[in-house]
Amino acid sequence: MSDCLVVGGGIIGLSLAYELSRRGMSVTLVEQDEWGGQASSAAAGMLAPLKEFAAPGPMLDLGMTSLACYPQWAAELEEFTGGDVQLSLEGLLTVALNDDEQEQLLAKYLWQKEAGYSVHFLTERQQLAEVEPLLTEQAQAAIYSPYEGHINNRMLLRALVTACRLQGVVLHAGCVVSGIAVKGGRVVGVESSLGPLRATQTIITSGAWAGIMLEMLGVSVPVRPVRGQIAAVSSAGIPLRTVIFGTSGYITPKKDGKIVIGATEDESGFQREVTLAGLASVLNGVMPYVPALHSAAFLEAWGGLRPATADGKPLLGPVPGWDGLSIAGGHFRNGILLSPVTAKWMADYLEKGETERLTPFLPSRFLAETDQAQHKMG
Known part of the structure; x- marks a missing residue:
C-alpha cells in the first residue's frame, strides 16, 4: 500500500509523483497509455x-508563480537525471498586424505595465527587427516579454519519467483503471487491469479523462476534451530566434532543429486525429507572421486532447464528500506551464493539509458535498 496513488501519467501526474517522492512519500503512478501521451506530448x-x-x-x-519556479526546477531535473529539457526563457513577441489588433495589444500592455510586469511595447520597424529579424514587415506593433519562453515538452516528459524512476516511484504504464475503491466511507485506491492498487491518498491527474474517472463515483465535474492540432517544420535555412504569437497562431523555434507551430482548439470529443482542415488552419495561420516559413520543410503533425473546465481554471484539491480523494486537472493549454506550481501546492496539501493557496481552484466550487448514503460503497 502506497502513501499516494497518482492516476494519470501526463505532465501533471509525473510532476506530482516526483514532488511527493522527493518529500519522502511512497508513490505509485499509473497511466492507461504511454507517459504523457495525450495533452502533454501534443503541447508546444x-x-x-x-x-x-x-x-x-x-x-x-x-x-507567474510557476514560471518563476522553472529555472531551478528544470536545473534540478537535469542534474538529477542527466537529461536536457531545453528550457529557453529568452523572450517572446505578441504581434499585431492591423490597427484593431494594435489597439487591443496596447490595452493589454498598459495594464501589464501598470501591474509591474516586465513588458515593452514596440512600434518601430527597427525595434521589431532587432528582436526578430524574420518577422514580417507588415507587423505594426508587438508586446515584447523578455523573460517568458518555452521548454521542450517531450524531453521534459522523459526527464520526469526518469526522475520518478530514480526516486523510487512505482510506475505502471498501460494500466487501465476500472473502478475507484471505497472502504468504510473512504477512497482507498483503485481497481485496475493489474489488480487492486491501494493507497492512503488517491489523486486523479488524468487530464481530459478526469471527468470519466470521477463519474465512477457518481461525481460530475465539468472537464471536457478540446483537441489541439500542432505541426512542426524544419528550421534549416530559417534562423528564427524568438517565439511569435499572433491572433491566428504561434511559432516556436526549438533547439532541436524544429519550429513548432499551432494550434487549433477543436470541440471534437475524444478524437485525436489530425484533420486536413485543422492542419491547413495551423499552417495558414502562421505564415503571415514569418514569410520565410513558406519554404520550410514540413516534418510532422499531431493532435492531443486538452482538459478544459467550465470556468477556465484548473481543479486542484480534495473532492468534496470523498475522504482520501483529490484531483489535479483541467489545466487546458497550460499544463506544461503550471506543472511545477501544481506539484508543489498539491504536495503541500497532501503532506500538510494546506489548502489556502488552492482556494480559487478547489473542486468544491463545482461540487456540493456528495450524498454519503447514496454514493458511498463498501
Whole structure:
C-alpha cells in the first residue's frame, strides 16, 4: 500500500509523483497509455502566462508563480537525471498586424505595465527587427516579454519519467483503471487491469479523462476534451530566434532543429486525429507572421486532447464528500506551464493539509458535498 496513488501519467501526474517522492512519500503512478501521451506530448511547451491570461487574477498569478519556479526546477531535473529539457526563457513577441489588433495589444500592455510586469511595447520597424529579424514587415506593433519562453515538452516528459524512476516511484504504464475503491466511507485506491492498487491518498491527474474517472463515483465535474492540432517544420535555412504569437497562431523555434507551430482548439470529443482542415488552419495561420516559413520543410503533425473546465481554471484539491480523494486537472493549454506550481501546492496539501493557496481552484466550487448514503460503497 502506497502513501499516494497518482492516476494519470501526463505532465501533471509525473510532476506530482516526483514532488511527493522527493518529500519522502511512497508513490505509485499509473497511466492507461504511454507517459504523457495525450495533452502533454501534443503541447508546444509554451511558458507564457502574460500571453495566455487576458486579465489580472488567480490564473495569471498561478502562471507567474510557476514560471518563476522553472529555472531551478528544470536545473534540478537535469542534474538529477542527466537529461536536457531545453528550457529557453529568452523572450517572446505578441504581434499585431492591423490597427484593431494594435489597439487591443496596447490595452493589454498598459495594464501589464501598470501591474509591474516586465513588458515593452514596440512600434518601430527597427525595434521589431532587432528582436526578430524574420518577422514580417507588415507587423505594426508587438508586446515584447523578455523573460517568458518555452521548454521542450517531450524531453521534459522523459526527464520526469526518469526522475520518478530514480526516486523510487512505482510506475505502471498501460494500466487501465476500472473502478475507484471505497472502504468504510473512504477512497482507498483503485481497481485496475493489474489488480487492486491501494493507497492512503488517491489523486486523479488524468487530464481530459478526469471527468470519466470521477463519474465512477457518481461525481460530475465539468472537464471536457478540446483537441489541439500542432505541426512542426524544419528550421534549416530559417534562423528564427524568438517565439511569435499572433491572433491566428504561434511559432516556436526549438533547439532541436524544429519550429513548432499551432494550434487549433477543436470541440471534437475524444478524437485525436489530425484533420486536413485543422492542419491547413495551423499552417495558414502562421505564415503571415514569418514569410520565410513558406519554404520550410514540413516534418510532422499531431493532435492531443486538452482538459478544459467550465470556468477556465484548473481543479486542484480534495473532492468534496470523498475522504482520501483529490484531483489535479483541467489545466487546458497550460499544463506544461503550471506543472511545477501544481506539484508543489498539491504536495503541500497532501503532506500538510494546506489548502489556502488552492482556494480559487478547489473542486468544491463545482461540487456540493456528495450524498454519503447514496454514493458511498463498501
